[in-house]
Amino acid sequence: MYGLFLRHYFLIKGSLPRLLDLIYWPTIQIILWGFISKFFSIYSDYYNNTLGIILTCAILYDILFRSSISFNMLFLEEIWSRNFTNLFIAPLKIREIIISLIFTALVRTLIGLIPAIILTSPLFGISILKLGFPLLMLFLSLYIFGITLGLFVSAGLIRFGPSFENIAWSSLFLLAPLGCIYYPIEILPEFFQIIAKGLPLVYVFDEARNILINDYINYQNLNTAFLLNLFYLIIGICLFYFSFLRARIKGTLINMGE
Amino acid sequence: MQTPLQVIELSKNYNGKAAVKNISFNLNQNEIIGILGPNGCGKTTTIGMILGLLKPSTGKILINEKEMENQRVDLLNDLNFISPYIELPKKLTVRQNLEVYGRLYDVKNLKTKINYIIEKLRLNEIIDKITGELSSGQKNRVSLAKSIINDPMVLLLDEPTASLDPETGDFVRSFLENYQKENKTSILLASHNMAEVERLCSSVFMMNEGSIIDQGRPSELINKHGRKNMEEVFLKLARQKV
Numbered sequence: 001m002y003g004l005f006l007r008h009y010f011l012i013k014g015s016l017p018r019l020l021d022l023i024y025w026p027t028i029q030i031i032l033w034g035f036i037s038k039f040f041s042i043y044s045d046y047y048n049n050t051l052g053i054i055l056t057c058a059i060l061y062d063i064l065f066r067s068s069i070s071f072n073m074l075f076l077e078e079i080w081s082r083n084f085t086n087l088f089i090a091p092l093k094i095r096e097i098i099i100s101l102i103f104t105a106l107v108r109t110l111i112g113l114i115p116a117i118i119l120t121s122p123l124f125g126i127s128i129l130k131l132g133f134p135l136l137m138l139f140l141s142l143y144i145f146g147i148t149l150g151l152f153v154s155a156g157l158i159r160f161g162p163s164f165e166n167i168a169w170s171s172l173f174l175l176a177p178l179g180c181i182y183y184p185i186e187i188l189p190e191f192f193q194i195i196a197k198g199l200p201l202v203y204v205f206d207e208a209r210n211i212l213i214n215d216y217i218n219y220q221n222l223n224t225a226f227l228l229n230l231f232y233l234i235i236g237i238c239l240f241y242f243s244f245l246r247a248r249i250k251g252t253l254i255n256m257g258e
Numbered sequence: 259m260q261t262p263l264q265v266i267e268l269s270k271n272y273n274g275k276a277a278v279k280n281i282s283f284n285l286n287q288n289e290i291i292g293i294l295g296p297n298g299c300g301k302t303t304t305i306g307m308i309l310g311l312l313k314p315s316t317g318k319i320l321i322n323e324k325e326m327e328n329q330r331v332d333l334l335n336d337l338n339f340i341s342p343y344i345e346l347p348k349k350l351t352v353r354q355n356l357e358v359y360g361r362l363y364d365v366k367n368l369k370t371k372i373n374y375i376i377e378k379l380r381l382n383e384i385i386d387k388i389t390g391e392l393s394s395g396q397k398n399r400v401s402l403a404k405s406i407i408n409d410p411m412v413l414l415l416d417e418p419t420a421s422l423d424p425e426t427g428d429f430v431r432s433f434l435e436n437y438q439k440e441n442k443t444s445i446l447l448a449s450h451n452m453a454e455v456e457r458l459c460s461s462v463f464m465m466n467e468g469s470i471i472d473q474g475r476p477s478e479l480i481n482k483h484g485r486k487n488m489e490e491v492f493l494k495l496a497r498q499k500v
Contacts, residue, residue, distance in 0.1 A: 089309045
């Protein structure tokens, strides 16, 4: 596991562009949304005096985005460098691969997010840390869902090969409207509300807004999010194992990256 | 004495089509055997099954008498593999790659091991260079270094000298000969270079359309088929209908 972490640590350490890439997108996103939220604070009654809501939700969404993309990137790096086969003929258990990817994705996520979080305070006078202890629970919830999405996509990559790569990039954008990041679930049409209620994102972002507006924690939302996360994570892990088994039958692993 | 690799009545079907048909062979300790055949004859599929990348449709693979399907991860500690179609992470230096794979194979005294490999494979000048920036001959030596990082009991080589200049090719062949003698490693060599096969292999088996169609010592096969060398034996067998 340490060896696999080391493989990606060396990659990031030895490449300034990679490091900057990790920092660049969250920073740009936060700045962009900072201006949007400032606009709303001036022109919208709903967001009046609550400038931080949209910006905080943007940062929270980026936790999900970064963790999922980081997980996928770790896998895609192996395919692009044609190292995939070497990895799967090394004496690594599937659970060891999953654990090291989860841990490395966390490190990549934090490298990207911390500078963005630090920047929001001097630029917009807002600190996500004001969420207090619940921030840790919101972070965990989003991180778990992010790596769960990563597991789904990686399972697809193992099973179907590099052709599944585009799904890796688009998966999060598909979920964003249903996640109700910047608006309450009631905004969605009824049919989409049914789907959205099956996603932990709705409860996480609803709770984030609730804490910021009402200064009150509804543990019911957090518990529901955690239970849904647990459910999807178990499915993700099972799917990863199943894809590996199917890839061994179909022969996908042997030609990966060629 | 245990047999490092036993392949027993092994078959692999893809969507009802047989890629490997009921093949059996043994690889003994301190032996190099060649697996020959035209492209698509089932060599890579056979190697894939030995490495646990593919699940056999029927039959079994034993590594040191233990069945691969039951103890895949543990037995992978005893194997290693190189192929020109597989590369190491390009952005890492040679040393970083060896360190990563040393960790993955849980190699004891890794620094000493890496220093030994650097010396044996003449990697001194490139050890801190970026792997992706090396020439194909240098990359080949680095892949070879990775393949022996765990002192494998069974080493699988797929075209180990493909696209190398004659000098580098000769260096690799000499290295393999010496390494095999020193470590009593069992080597399964898939190659289209028949001179290489004659030089390195104590015996070979020839595959075509998923089946083993002939096997024996290179000299025996040359005599049996009334040809001058293994190149001509290969051509004769590859062109005959199974």
